[in-house]
Amino acid sequence: MTEAEKIDLKNQCERFESAFNRIHKSLKQSVKNAHTDKFKELIDKGKSHSLVRAYQDDLYQFAKLRNAIVHEKVDLDYYIAEPHLDIVEEIERIAEDFEKPKQAMAIATKPVFFFYEDGKLEDVLTIIKKFSYSQFPIYNHDGEYVWLLTSTHIVKWLADQLSEMTVDIKKVKVKELYNERFTHQIAFAREDASIFDIEDIYEEYHQNNKKLQGIVLTESGTSKDKPKGFLTSWDLVGVEILDS
Template sequence: MEADLEMNLSERFEAAFNRIHKALKQSAKNARTDRFYKLIEIQKNHSLIRLYEDDLHQFAKLRNAIVHEKIDLDYYIAEPHLETVEKIERIAGHFEKPKTALSIAATPVFYFYEDGKLTDVLAIINKFSHSQFPIYSRKEEYSWLLTSADIVKWMAEHFTEETIQLKKVRIKELFSKKSKHQISFAGKHTSIFELEDMFEDCRNKNEKLEGIIVTENGKPTEKPKGIITAWDLLESDSEN
């Protein structure tokens, strides 16, 4: 009975390790290797990997000891403790079901049409303290991003005028090519691995990704369900 339990622990450990290895291979874009250690190294921008990096290295060492000292197909010499097996199984679950875009995104997100009124945006800022607003055309397609900083800048530029009749100002009047913000889109089920890669790709190009708009399927012709900034990913990392 005791031998069966020990064999079962080793099998469970190896199965959980293989689940993590599979998840690492799936999350690594265009990786030229499937070696466990290398997959960890090249994906350190992922918060989940940073969180469990030490554990993953220890698991790899234990896995090598278990597999290399296996006498037969179902007979192991090296055996993990039950708490180690339970830990790797728990971590494997995190890698198989990482956080999704909608679970990380700031919600609700308020969007406006280009011919809408600036006063409507100001009312939302006053009530909810939001600072980013996707702007859509009447063709129901994303056009550009308006931020509270853009509004302040516009008001400062028009401050010298005798009067600003805010009720008459349309949102499209605030658009400026100079302050156009870089935005990407992601479907609501997009994993945190993919989101982190999107920000990392922009950093590698010396570009700033202002945010990721979350829609049903990641299309700019769909209404926003949430918006993700680099800060949201940091908050998600700290929660881990």
């Protein structure tokens, strides 16, 4: 091997190890409650994240190659394993994905149509007809989220009124449709939250055997701010398909 080839090989190995360490650092930051800093265990613990699932086979192979490069080097400039340039470029690309995960707002439904409890059902139906939206955060007089109105809920309410045949839709207020039997679990997150953050929220609810209907994105991540975006588990399924 010429001196120039040795220099190129050393450079590729250093680039590979640097990218590997960047991924490792990102995993340690994003995989919550892992109680480990071992690379392979972080992959196993982090499978609730779509990005980890999308790249898990590659990550396992990178771990094997990294161990061969670092731990099986027999001399200062002699490596048992040699990462090809295309592998180096691939791991660098994946490292960028881990360091800059997709923002939740990028896949969220927006704008979010929300209503106040004293709002008119007629206005909700107009939005459904025009945009085919099916979920609407409802706010009280104090500007705080109180419950979620869904199209299924509306259909059920309308069906219940058929026996009376006296309902004037134009006079019905949103608050008249509230029914505690149709309450939904909703969480809130900041509008600058990443996909990792959103997946962690869903995983927390799952671990507590709670069904999360959706996550509302607001400026401060609280129920006192107006919604900027709305995410469901189906939106996260879409992310996994794109990443795979």
